[in-house]
Amino acid sequence: MKLVYQIPRNSLAWLLGAYVLVIAPHVGRLPIWITLAGVVALGWRIQVHRGLWSFPPRWVRYLLAGICGAGLIVGYGRLLGLEPMVALLIIGFTLKLLEMYQRRDAILVIYLAYFVVATQLIFDQGIASTAYVFGAAMVVTTALMGLNQSSGHLRPWRSLKLGGGLLLQALPIMLLLFILMPRIGALWSVPSQQQAGKTGVSDTMTPGNFSKLTRSGELAFRVAFDGEIPPQESLYWRGLVLSRFDGRTWSQAQPFDYARDGTVVQWPGSAPVKWESLVERRGDGVSYEVIMEASHQPWLYALATPRASNRDIGFTRDFRLVKRLPIDSRYKYTVTSWLEHAAEPQTLPEWRYRNETRLPGDSNPRTRAMAERWAAEESSSRALVARVLNFYNRTFTYTLKPPVLGRHTADEFLFDSQRGFCEHFANSFVVFMRAAGIPARVVVGYQGGEISPLQNYVLVHQFDAHAWAEVWLEGSGWQRVDPTAAVAPERIERGFQSVFSEQSGFLADSLFSLVRYSNVGFVNWFRLQLDYMDYAWYRYVLGYDNQLQVDLLTRLLGKLDAMRMVVFFLGCSGVILLAICWFSMWRYVAKRDDGVAASYAKFCKRLAAAGLERKAGEVPAAFAARASEQRPDLRAAIDHITQSFCVAAYAGDIAPELQQQQARELKTAVSGFRPGRGVIYKR
């Protein structure tokens, strides 16, 4: 029979532990049958190790692989996607457990474990998840280490200590490389996460769908301003402009609505578009950095009128920002906005006017009638706007729980219920304006935000989602009009949270969200601390890019050139490696001289000065005998010193304390040893 390779027990234990740790965070995303297969494979492998079962025969393994492959295709319907690819990886990892006979197989499983645990970081980049992944990597390293220890090794915790120690030593090297590694950007586009639900504001608006967002305390984005934070009531984060109305639902303008203006998005580097000149930016802009949470949508939020320099961000015909690809993970962008601006101040061309005043023929007859009447009564568009806002202010109620509306939403809201949330106001206002012949459109995004006292940044949550209106006025172009502000000015001035935190619909889905308890002082402080940690984590770790790299290195080195970089790299790595050598190796090199040999050497030197040279190869006892014979006056001292030396240096079978005591005695005896030039009795 062939000698069967046995994976060392120590290593196998850690390997199976690593398997569990590596799979665990993926379980929530995987179909249940993969998890079950993992449990079965693990149990089987343990039984194999205990000698109760044997490895599955080849045909069973092929069958399992076939079933799993089919399961994947049926379950996901495709293989080119992040989730199916990770699932495939995990299946391979699991099945390999059942085929792990050789050392080589074990190494493959361990390398797969490193890879699978790394994929977790694509799905979740939080601090906790990162800590978990690095902890799991430590266990995987321990398994790799156990594989290279002799098989009789029975000290598993020692392996963990050593494996952890190795990773700890690798940490400074990682930091250095992390700082210096050039970030070259994606080489090709890769499949991204697809199962995640789209969050935040959607690209259509029907009255009733905004109040859902108020149930969520999740973060939408954070904004760090370069200078002063503008006042709360001017923080209107424009996301989408909705110009098309089908009688019930508002949606974005289609590219062919702007066909006469050519392309609707101005991408950096592409040919300039003629509509660029329609917006006038006045005065100094406000610069800020937005870190957006994954929304899985392509549009970005900014104050009007924005400009961004990132190559992935385009400027749209309706003066917003949009990214080339959906935001599937946190995304950072820098924007400058000109709060003072004029958008399309010149007279609108006929086709534009028609688009922005279009209403489906049969909708909202009562509103139309009233709008036509009021338009005739008022002298100017501005006066009409003021009159409508005044109308809202007198009889309307701003509430989280508006009644459900029927077919003619504006009619029912304006004349029947008069209770509504921001989208009811925006919807009815824009319908009213259009009916009165004034170009108007709905804008959705977020309003306000919470200013974190720790750092100069603003937290915008999902419940800050808002809808308002823009009307086009002769001479000044598009103007923001927020009908909600007419009803509930405190909503705009103090923020959503301060108005609604007592109302029952608020944060209904986020029972454990700390935002819910922000009226409790220390909870709020704790929540803001946590958020700051998360913010810093994203800003300096996840968001460490070429820009930050250049900034940091310039600050460290003064100036960036190849010479300084090389010196910095070599210097740092040299220091790190020397430190590792010291802490893990040189520290343990036996101390050759613990004072004992030096003391004895001093003794010999003093005797030599007195004319008694120790011969080469003469053992201490023989030397002592010879010296005592020639200098009988020193016999006691010589004997004492020689005996102490022999015990301190050579006695291996006595207690170390005794030996140390002898070493001390030797030292004192030698320092008091003054042979002088006595008479030497020649034999």
Place this chain on the structure above:
Amino acid sequence: MSLVRFPSLSSLLPTAIGRSARGLFQNRFRRWLNRRVPASRRILLTRMNIFIFPSRAGFAFVGLLLLLWLVATNYENNLVMALALLLTGLFVVSILHTFSNLSGASVTAIRAQPAFVGEDVQISLLIEHSGRREYENLLFNYAGKPPVILNLPAEGSANLKLYFKSERRGWVNPGRLLVQTWYPLGLLRAWTWLDLDITCLVYPKPLRAGPIPAALGTGDEGEVSDAMAGGEDFRGLRAYQPGDSMRRIAWKSFARERGLYTREYAASIDRRIWIDWDYLAGMDRESRLSRLCFWVLQSEQGTDNYGLRLPGIEIPAARGAVHRDALLKQLAVFELEHYETRLPDSAQ
């Protein structure tokens, strides 16, 4: 003899060219190694004699790093990048650790146990170090033998018994001792080839031969042996045992009432065995030596003294392990200089 199996590019070449190229390469390599790691009875492992290079698993690990780097770059994910860089750091750190798992230990050859051709020669080594570190999973072996695994505790020492197989007799050098380790992560292999300056005595392979032709020697040198029936010389008396011949009873002493004794006679017979080269006339030298070797071993099992006669050499008869080893040594080194030159390459 081939010291090390050194994998080389030349092994990919066509056989004939390959063989000569490999031979040339190996010769040069051996000469270089002799300068680099000279022979010594005690060798301290330092950076002067330790080699280190990534193992196959190490190259695979580098592949893993590249893969992780690709994922990190394409997903623009700094955390995957950090993990990839952490593992890079792990690789770098493991260079230091693998190296230091050899460095600082010393290997001393203590002695070699003589053996016969075709058998394993045992070499005793002392491995020691004085540092307060542990050494783990060191592998020691001579070419062609499975490795012996050693863990050294802090400030520890260990005795190892290693074996190598010799296919020729005489004073044999075991070749270079391979000491290697993959500890701690298996990503790198640190190794060294040590020439411990030790030669082992290898006896000829014993081959079964017939009985040794008896040679009764002349009386003078002979040794008085057991009582024989036909002996003539009176040797002494011993207590009567039932069954002794009535004729041999010492009646005189019986008559003096001293008890019943039997008279003993002995013949002087030369019972010494001569293991003689000339008995095997007609065979070649090595066959003769093998059979002589067999006779030596056989004679030591017996009860008689034995001696050895080789051309120009005669060792007087005696008995005991020391005597046997002396004879075996004579056989081992007999006409070694002719043997060396005659030995074909294939036997090396």
